[in-house]
Amino acid sequence: LASRDFHPQDTVVTVGDVQIGGGKVQIIAGPCAVEGEEQILTAARLAKAAGASILRGGAYKPRTSPYSFQGMEEEGLKLLARARAETGLPVATEVVDPRSLELVAEYADILQIGARNMQNFLLLKEVARAGKPVILKRGMSATVEEWLLAAEYILSAGNFQVILCERGIRTFETSTRNTLDLNAVALARQLSHLPILVDPSHGTGKWKLVTPMALAGLAAGADGLMIEMHPNPSEAVSDGPQSLTPENFAHLVEQVRKLAIAL
Ligand code: PEP
Ligand code: MN
Secondary structure, eight states: OOBTTTOOSOOOEEETTEEESSSSOEEEEEOSBOOOHHHHHHHHHHHHHHTOSEEEOBSSOOOSSTTSOOOOTHHHHHHHHHHHHHHOOOEEEEOOOHHHHHHHHHHOSEEEEOGGGTTOHHHHHHHHHTTSOEEEEOOTTOOHHHHHHHHHHHHHTTOOOEEEEEOOBOOSOOSSSSBOOHHHHHHHHHHBOSOEEEOHHHHHSOHHHHHHHHHHHHHTTOSEEEEEBOSSGGGOSSOGGGOBOHHHHHHHHHHHHHHHHHO
């Protein structure tokens, strides 16, 4: 079902008045995690002012260490809803398990499956039934085939609103957090009709590499970007080193506009 052989035209996923796939570049932006009211409202206002069309922010965070901040949970979801009410931006947020799915789906416009859960097949089947668009991040050690088969779990459960997201894979390289796999973007675009995002924030782990790799991702054929932006990255509780300041995010959007015209 994910294959172009089955469905030759590009799938367009619609969220409110935002269309992902089928032409216009969409930018999802916001902090790694929702940390508080002022933080997420400020991020949402600045993201919108700069040209983002969807707000991101994790309320449930799948952290490497159990001792790290795990997210604000329902309180974070409520703050995302407040940011949406104020800015009009639809909200994308991660769902980490079937237990919290119903609650997350009450607040979110787009449900995000994180890299660590790409092959959590039970969660994929459950998330499909929530009836909301799903961003499916590529697992950090998943092949393109495994990624598309994970998408197949959601599609075969009856939900065709699936957006792929390349967020970097593990390689031998240690000077960047992950290696953004642009081959996978070009390949997935040929093999599948599903829209594709690129996440150069997790893909590089370094804010200085985010803008060049965002542009490269679009040149490789991505339909949009997912960008971590924080009002004050040096104080972020998670992923500060890869988060853009609002000024740098505005600069990225400007560069994207220029590239989009050139493409
Ligand atoms: C995130 O988007 O903040 C995140 C946890 O991403 P990933 O699942 O790609 O690591
Ligand atoms: Mn993050």
